[in-house]
Amino acid sequence: MIDYSVVIPTTGRDSLWRLLAALDAAVGPPPREILVVDDRPGGEELRLPPSIRLLRSGGRGPAAARNTGWRQAGGEWIAFLDDDVITDADWPARLAGDLTGLDDLVGASEAEIVVPLPADRRPTDDERGTAGLARARWITADMAYRRSALAAVGGFDERFPRAYREDADLAMRVRLAGYEIVRGDRATTHPVRRASLLASVRAQRGNADDVLMRRTHGARWRERIGEGPGRLRLHVLTIGAAALGGLFAVTGRRRAAAGCAAIWAALTGEFAARRIGPGPRTAAEVGRMLVTSVLIPPAACLHRLRGEIRHRRRHSGGPLHGSGGGPLDAYSGGPLDGSGGGPLHGSGGGPLNAYSGRPPHGHSGGPREAHRGRSRPPQALLFDRDDTLIGDVPGLTDPAGVHPMPGAVEALRMSREAGIRVGVVSNQAGVAGGLISADQLAEVNSRVEALLGPFQTWQVCVHGPQDGCDCRKPAPGMVYRAAAALGVDVESCVVIGDTGADVAAAAAAGARGILVPTARTRRAEIAKARAEAAVAEDIVAAVALALAGVR
Numbered sequence: 001m002i003d004y005s006v007v008i009p010t011t012g013r014d015s016l017w018r019l020l021a022a023l024d025a026a027v028g029p030p031p032r033e034i035l036v037v038d039d040r041p042g043g044e045e046l047r048l049p050p051s052i053r054l055l056r057s058g059g060r061g062p063a064a065a066r067n068t069g070w071r072q073a074g075g076e077w078i079a080f081l082d083d084d085v086i087t088d089a090d091w092p093a094r095l096a097g098d099l100t101g102l103d104d105l106v107g108a109s110e111a112e113i114v115v116p117l118p119a120d121r122r123p124t125d126d127e128r129g130t131a132g133l134a135r136a137r138w139i140t141a142d143m144a145y146r147r148s149a150l151a152a153v154g155g156f157d158e159r160f161p162r163a164y165r166e167d168a169d170l171a172m173r174v175r176l177a178g179y180e181i182v183r184g185d186r187a188t189t190h191p192v193r194r195a196s197l198l199a200s201v202r203a204q205r206g207n208a209d210d211v212l213m214r215r216t217h218g219a220r221w222r223e224r225i226g227e228g229p230g231r232l233r234l235h236v237l238t239i240g241a242a243a244l245g246g247l248f249a250v251t252g253r254r255r256a257a258a259g260c261a262a263i264w265a266a267l268t269g270e271f272a273a274r275r276i277g278p279g280p281r282t283a284a285e286v287g288r289m290l291v292t293s294v295l296i297p298p299a300a301c302l303h304r305l306r307g308e309i310r311h312r313r314r315h316s317g318g319p320l321h322g323s324g325g326g327p328l329d330a331y332s333g334g335p336l337d338g339s340g341g342g343p344l345h346g347s348g349g350g351p352l353n354a355y356s357g358r359p360p361h362g363h364s365g366g367p368r369e370a371h372r373g374r375s376r377p378p379q380a381l382l383f384d385r386d387d388t389l390i391g392d393v394p395g396l397t398d399p400a401g402v403h404p405m406p407g408a409v410e411a412l413r414m415s416r417e418a419g420i421r422v423g424v425v426s427n428q429a430g431v432a433g434g435l436i437s438a439d440q441l442a443e444v445n446s447r448v449e450a451l452l453g454p455f456q457t458w459q460v461c462v463h464g465p466q467d468g469c470d471c472r473k474p475a476p477g478m479v480y481r482a483a484a485a486l487g488v489d490v491e492s493c494v495v496i497g498d499t500g501a502d503v504a505a506a507a508a509a510g511a512r513g514i515l516v517p518t519a520r521t522r523r524a525e526i527a528k529a530r531a532e533a534a535v536a537e538d539i540v541a542a543v544a545l546a547l548a549g550v551r
Contacts, residue, residue, distance in 0.1 A: 002096045004144065005075030006034045009057070009065035010083040012046060015191075019083060020052065028093030032075045036083075039065040063156035063166040066140065070150055079144040082163075086189040087142075098184030099144060105446075107149030107179025108171065111142035112187040122280045125289060126195035129203075133190055137226050138171030138181060142188040145170075149179050152457065154485035157216070159311075164206040165213050168225045172217055177458060178442035200292045204299040207232065208307030215311050218432075218467055231271075232304060235297035238267040268293055377549045378512070379488040381415050382459075382479060384497030385426035385445075387518050388539060389452055395430055397440040399447035407540040412452055414543050421486045423457035424448075425478040425495065425505070431462035438462070457485040473497075474504030479511050494546040496539065500525030503533045514542045 006023065010016045016036070023034065034052050038045075041059030048054055055072060057065040070078040077099055081087070088094065098109045115131045117123045123131060133139055153173040160166035171181055210230070213221045222229060245260030272293035279285050386392035391403045415422050424445075430436040436444075441462070449455060459478035461471040471477035483490040495506035495513045498521055506513030515521070515529035516536050529535050536542035 001029055002077065002099045003075050004031050004077035004079050004095065004099065005070075005073035006031045006079045006081060007037065007066060007069030007073060008034070008081050008083050009037045009039055009062045009069065010046075011040055012038065012043070013083055015085075016046075016083040019081065019085060019087065020049065022087050022089070023091070024049070024051075025089065026087065026092050027090045029096045030092060031079065033073065035069045035073055037065040037069045060158060061161040061166075062140075062163045063160045064158045067155045067158065070145075070147065070155065073147070076147055077144050078147055078150060080140045080142070081188075082141040082190070084191065084193065085141050086191065088187065088189075091186060091188070094184070094186035095144060098182075098186055102182070103180075105178065105180055106146075106182055107174045107177075108138075108143060108145045108181040109184040110138060110144075110181060111184055113139055113141055114187050114189045115192060116189065117192070122278060124279055124285055125275050126199060127192045128278060129200070130190065130192045136168075138167055140167040140170075141190050142186070143167065144184075145174070146179070149174050149177070152179075152485070153177050154457075154481065157212075159212055160209055162205065162209070165209040169213060169216060172221075172224065176438060176442075176460070176462070178446055197288055198292065198295070201295045201299050204296060205303050207300050207303040208310060211304065211307030211311050215470065218463055218469065232300060234267060234271070235300045238264055238271075238297040239301050241267065268297070271296070377418070377547050378420060378494040379492035380421040380423060380456075380483065380486050380494070381543065381546055382423045382425045382482050382493055382495045382506075382511075383539075384473075384495075384499070384502050385424055385448065387498040387520065388496060388502075388516060389424070390448055392518075392520070395435040396444055397436050399443050402444060402447040402451060404451055405539060407538050408452060411539040411543040414540070414547070418547055420547070421456045421488065423459065423482045423486060424455050425459045425473070425482055425497075425502075426461070427473050427501070428460050428462050429464045429472070432464035432467060457482050459485075473499075473501040474508060476505050476509035479505055479509035483509075483511075496536075496542045496546065500528060503529050507533065512546070514545055516542050 008016070008019065020034070020036075023031075035055055036046065036048060036052055037055045037057050039057045039059055039062065046054060053072075055068050057068040066080055070080075079095060095109075098111075102109070113134050113136075115134045117127055117131055133141065150170075153170070156166050156170050160169060175181055210232075217224065241260045241263040245257045245264060248254075248257035248260060272289050275289045275293060276286055279289070383389050386396075388405060389408050390405060393401050396402070412422060428436070428441055431438055431441055441460070445458060445460070449458075459471070459482045461469060461473070461478060463469040463472050465472065469475065469477070471481070479493060479495060480490055483493050486493075490509050490511050493506075493509075493511040495502055495511055496516060497503070497513075498516050498518045500515070500522070503513035503515050503525075513529070513533040514536050515526065515533060516539050517526050526535060534545060536545050
């Protein structure tokens with residue numbers, strides 16, 4: 001029998017009670033539990049049936065609400081439903097059919113989303129926007145995830161504050177962690193809500209979230225989720241023409257001002273026509289499209305700028321909210337969750353070093369300062385993959401080529417017997433360079449997991465050096481995310497690797513780093529690690545040094 005929990009984030013809309021009634025009357029194996037997560041910032045407690053478990057997430061957005069729910073749920077599968085969907089009478093039976101017999105590498109099952117549109121007229125702009133959910137990938141309006149897959153990647157990234165992009169981000173990280181996402185046979189209806197005049201203008205807030213998607217998953221993230229390039233560049237051109245026209249006008253350059261005005265009018269007119277054409281073309285709809293087509297370009301650019309400012313540093317490269325979850329840039333999480341199940345792979349558009357026996361030379365202030373004068377063992381060891389856990393084979397695509405490094409099995413045994421959590425943080429730029437596919441990387445990492453696992457988190461950056469991500473070592477992103485996924489303070493982590501980038505990433509995150517040199521490690525990196533971190537002759541010695549703590 002399928003073991004599943006249902007998690008429903010809500011803001012208290014009337015549709016919630018309709019959904020709960022439908023689930024109560026539905027045919028099929030019942031869920032272990034139904035958890036409703038009230039994401040209102042305050043207000044009276046929702047009056048729900050006694051069988052429903054009510055949680056509060058404090059108005060932090062749907063990503064945080066879903067994290068609150070699944071982390072309290074006990075099912076092997078977590079079925080997320082939005083509070084405004086309509087499930088069929090046999091939804092539990094259909095869900096059970098979709099989940100039964102799935103391979104362990106399948107991390108999620110998505111439903112078909114049906115958006116009913118009017119049969120007697122063309123849909124409005126708002127209706128077409130909602131209808132896009134039926135074509136979108138990985139919508140959590142009805143999506144069931146393995147709990148182990150959610151745990152492996154840290155759940156939803158709570159830096160996404162609204163119901164936009166947070167579901168695609170999670171799915172990308174889960175897939176890049178080596179799991180598959182399959183389409184189920186169940187269908188769920190998502191009604192079109194009545195929208196206000198300026199709903200499309202307010203929706204431009206999502207441009208700020210697009211910045212986070214780019215910084216998390218690289219420049220080609222839209223392509224990877226099946227979307228086109230968007231219209232932001234044309235919006236920038238529209239606003240630029242308007243601004244220059246105004247400047248020319250106040251300085252008396254009338255001809256130049258008129259030219260800019262013509263460009264603005266042409267771009268705005270084309271945008272309005274593109275939105276009016278597929279619609280009902282009533283006077284009200286045309287008027288709404290004309291007004292909002294003027295307002296959308298500046299709103300989109302303003303929110304994009306706000307996103308660039310907000311995410312320019314990404315608070316040192318990680319979604320380290322206490323509730324955690326995070327997007328790994330090129331990312332991601334690898335095989336398995338804390339329970340030791342399920343292989344994963346590494347990232348894409350989503351996981352270093354272990355420390356020193358002494359404080360860094362000449363260091364003053366910063367995250368490492370707290371380590372001085374203390375002796376304490378780490379809570380987590382984060383290992384580089386190539387030339388640390390397994391032999392480095394350039395362009396490794398065949399799992400048969402995975403061979404553990406001398407001492408790796410013993411070092412991991414020591415770590416686990418000491419009760420220390422273990423994870424992998426690995427740069428895999430071969431994906432960006434086309435030397436290896438994401439699927440091949442997943443297969444190789446699954447082989448590493450089979451030989452050396454279980455690892456409780458995998459963080460893998462598939463970006464190239466030119467991509468400017470915050471996850472590729474020596475940047476600290478993967479270290480932050482590994483700590484978040486493991487539920488430990490980053491200062492309690494030790495990163496063990498064979499290059500200076502491993503040690504530098506640890507230092508940048510405030511973790512501790514230990515260099516295990518190989519024949520390929522540069523002398524300058526060894527000298528720097530001796531002065532600022534720690535050096536061990538092999539991986540077993542590195543783990544012993546890490547377990548001894550810091551003096």
